[in-house]
Amino acid sequence: xxxxxxxxxxxxxxxxxxxxxxxxxxxxxxxxxxxxxxxxxxxxxxxxxxxxxxxxxxxxxxxxxxxxxxxxxxxxxxxxxxxxxxxxxxxxxxxxxxxxxxxxxxxxxxxxxxxxxxxxxxxxxxxxxxxxxxxxxxxxxxxxxxxxxxxxxxxxxxxxxxxxxxxxxxxxxxxxxxxxxxxxxxxxxxxxxxxxxxxxxxxxxxxxxxxxxxxxxxxxxxxxxxxxxxxxxxxxxxxxxxxxxxxxxxxxxxxxxxxxxxxxxxxxxxxxxxxxxxxxxxxxxxxxxxxxxxxxxxxxxxxxxxxxxxxxxxxxxx
Amino acid sequence: xxxxxxxxxxxxxxxxxxxxxxxxxxxxxxxxxxxxxxxxxxxxxxxxxxxxxxxxxxxxxxxxxxxxxxxxxxxxxxxxxxxxxxxxxxxxxxxxxxxxxxxxxxxxxxxxxxxxx
Numbered sequence: 001x002x003x004x005x006x007x008x009x010x011x012x013x014x015x016x017x018x019x020x021x022x023x024x025x026x027x028x029x030x031x032x033x034x035x036x037x038x039x040x041x042x043x044x045x046x047x048x049x050x051x052x053x054x055x056x057x058x059x060x061x062x063x064x065x066x067x068x069x070x071x072x073x074x075x076x077x078x079x080x081x082x083x084x085x086x087x088x089x090x091x092x093x094x095x096x097x098x099x100x101x102x103x104x105x106x107x108x109x110x111x112x113x114x115x116x117x118x119x120x121x122x123x124x125x126x127x128x129x130x131x132x133x134x135x136x137x138x139x140x141x142x143x144x145x146x147x148x149x150x151x152x153x154x155x156x157x158x159x160x161x162x163x164x165x166x167x168x169x170x171x172x173x174x175x176x177x178x179x180x181x182x183x184x185x186x187x188x189x190x191x192x193x194x195x196x197x198x199x200x201x202x203x204x205x206x207x208x209x210x211x212x213x214x215x216x217x218x219x220x221x222x223x224x225x226x227x228x229x230x231x232x233x234x235x236x237x238x239x240x241x242x243x244x245x246x247x248x249x250x251x252x253x254x255x256x257x258x259x260x261x262x263x264x265x266x267x268x269x270x271x272x273x274x275x276x277x278x279x280x281x282x283x284x285x286x287x288x289x290x291x292x293x294x295x296x297x298x299x300x301x302x303x304x305x306x307x308x309x310x311x312x313x314x315x316x317x318x
Numbered sequence: 319x320x321x322x323x324x325x326x327x328x329x330x331x332x333x334x335x336x337x338x339x340x341x342x343x344x345x346x347x348x349x350x351x352x353x354x355x356x357x358x359x360x361x362x363x364x365x366x367x368x369x370x371x372x373x374x375x376x377x378x379x380x381x382x383x384x385x386x387x388x389x390x391x392x393x394x395x396x397x398x399x400x401x402x403x404x405x406x407x408x409x410x411x412x413x414x415x416x417x418x419x420x421x422x423x424x425x426x427x428x429x430x431x432x433x434x435x
Contacts, residue, residue: 140389182426
């Protein structure tokens with residue numbers, strides 16, 4: 001690892017190079033720690049100099065995303081194998097996750113056999129429970145009926161839901177339904193009203209974690225990488241001291257901090273997609289076989305009580 | 319052995335004859351009876367051509383050449399395909415003149431139109 005903070009001008013542990021490194025897609029791994037709304041980013045080489053306990057929190061959970069079971073093209077002819085490798089990676093974590101979030105595109109074509117393979121594979125995860133939100137590939141042709149029947153137990157509307165763990169409020173949002181011509185991802189009025197009510201009774205000191213498939217920030221609208229009414233959703237969360245947004249969809253890690261909100265996207269377990277604007281389209285990207293596993297991965301999140309910090313660590317399959 | 323070869327040759331000749339009849343059959347119809355057809359290709363998350371002008375009665379066929387599924391859905395839901403996987407096709411016959419704006423409901427940034435004259 002050769003990434004060290006060289007110009008720590010604001011004494012905040014972030015220099016421009018480090019910040020850009022964190023913003024850019026990451027083939028190796030970056031640790032971003034949110035403390036009091038301030039992001040501190042470390043390359044993994046720096047992390048190794050800290051004691052493990054520095055990053056160990058009261059709650060650990062994992063995000064996996066974009067498994068695309070059923071995809072079999074050149075970019076990855078065996079997505080079930082790489083999903084299994086991702087599961088093995090989760091099961092090997094020093095702190096087992098309390099639960100796992102799957103942020104959508106479980107399948108490629110919403111077929112029953114694809115949902116079967118996904119569900120069967122995830123049974124081997126050593127965790128208490130998996131929470132799901134759908135991606136646009138999970139709701140093809142049936143408006144998500146099969147997805148909700150199998151993976152949306154207890155959810156409202158199109159599949160949105162919330163729960164509390166260790167004092168953190170988690171909200172799973174659905175932004176892949178009823179998309180409008182020319183538009184981006186969409187939450188819709190019914191879900192927005194529900195979200196406003198859902199968080200209205202919470203103390204402002206409650207850490208909030210939002211998870212949804214399509215990014216809730218404008219990553220690259222030209223490719224549809226954003227959500228039309230995400231600002232409305234985030235306006236309900238302004239009073240909270242710590243908001244973490246976890247998304248998938250773009251098959252690469254990116255991070256952005258805006259006020260009290262840290263946005264983060266996860267790697268896919270199936271295939272990479274190009275960096276914004278770096279290809280003719282956002283379709284699956286074929287890379288040399290020995291590079292594929294450097295671009296797939298999982299995201300491990302740790303919450304440290306008292307400091308209200310969520311440490312987000314991306315690690316790749318290779 | 320010789321008989322077997324004769325029978326085989328006979329069968330193959332007969333099959334070839336049937337095939338040629340099947341292939342030439344459409345040519346029997348008069349040129350004026352042929353319904354008009356046109357194609358829209360889906361490549362790199364876009365419809366090509368983005369505007370297609372056809373005569374009323376034309377059947378337009380969309381073909382998905384991408385590695386990801388797309389749909390063909392008119393803004394006012396006049397026509398709506400199921401998800402088209404790689405190489406899948408969808409056809410719709412336009413009988414009424416007008417402008418039909420459509421998009422991919424999976425990737426709504428993909429928009430295009432059919433103008434029927």
